[in-house]
Amino acid sequence: MIKQLLKIESVKLLNYVNAKVIMALHLGFFALVLFMVSQVKITFPGFSSENLFRFPYIWNVTAWFASWFNLLLAILVMVITCNEYSFRTFRQSLIDGLSRNDLFVGKSAVIFTLALYAALLVVLLSVVLGVVYTHRFDFSDLFSNAWITGVYFVQAIGYMYLGLLIANMLRNPALSIVSFLVLRLIAEPVLRQFFPSAIRHFFPFKVITGLTPMPEVLTITSEMGHSVQSGQSALDLSEIGLVSTPIPLYITLLLAIGYIVLFAALSWYIIRKRDF
Secondary structure, X not given: OHHHHHHHHHHHHHOOHHHHHHHHHHHHHHHHHHHHHHOOOOEEOOEEHHHHHOOOOHHHXXXXXXXXXXXXXXXXXXXXXXXXXXXXXXXXXXXXXXOHHHHHHHHHHXXXXXXXXXXXXXXXXXXXXXXXXXXXXXXXXXXXXXXHHHHHHHHHHHHHHHHHHHHHHHOOHHHHHHHHHHHHHHHHHHHHOOOOHHHHOOOHHHHHHOOOOOOOHHHHHOOOOOEOOOOOEOOOOOOOOOOOOOOOHHXXXXXXXXXXXXXXXXXXXXXXXXXX
């Protein structure tokens, strides 16, 4: 049944010009930005920016850059969901024999497929850039940090399920996109300031974006030449106070999955109760 629902959703996507444009923008901007940054070479004794694009660091760097473009994936989900309301295709699907659960499962299948596409893109670009910039490596180096791709996969799903929730609530594409941006860039950051610093890490966007934190640029580019007795780099961003120490990744991952379940459950409830 899921295969049939995914086929129905793919037909809608392939025949929707705006969806193709958004996907092209996602692929084009992500690849272009990553390529342009990789061409910036800053090298002097004990420091090389090329280290960012060598194994095993490239996995973290690529996933971080990929997280910038999750917004486009969320916008795509919001647009196609709002179109279901605008063109009454949700109602037509119910008339044709699909259940409300099928409607939710169909959109979920799209979300997981898009997240898989984005994760595979991270893998492809990481391997290509890693091979180009790493002078010598073995198989263990190639995939030593590849697990971060799975974490990014969860992050992409989180963005899109929140987009699905907002779209189901507002049913207007422009209003949904603006609301998503306001929530991401203004509302939550301002709201976090009213809470103790220990609590701020647990807000939805803070948790989801925290899955792929900014790589320790100073540590990587320093060619591991600056170290302290503990073995940690003296140029670690958190050590010198430029970046706050995040909560452990496994806790962030569990919280993100919890938020995803919440977003999905609320979307499912709205679809179950909505008068199409």
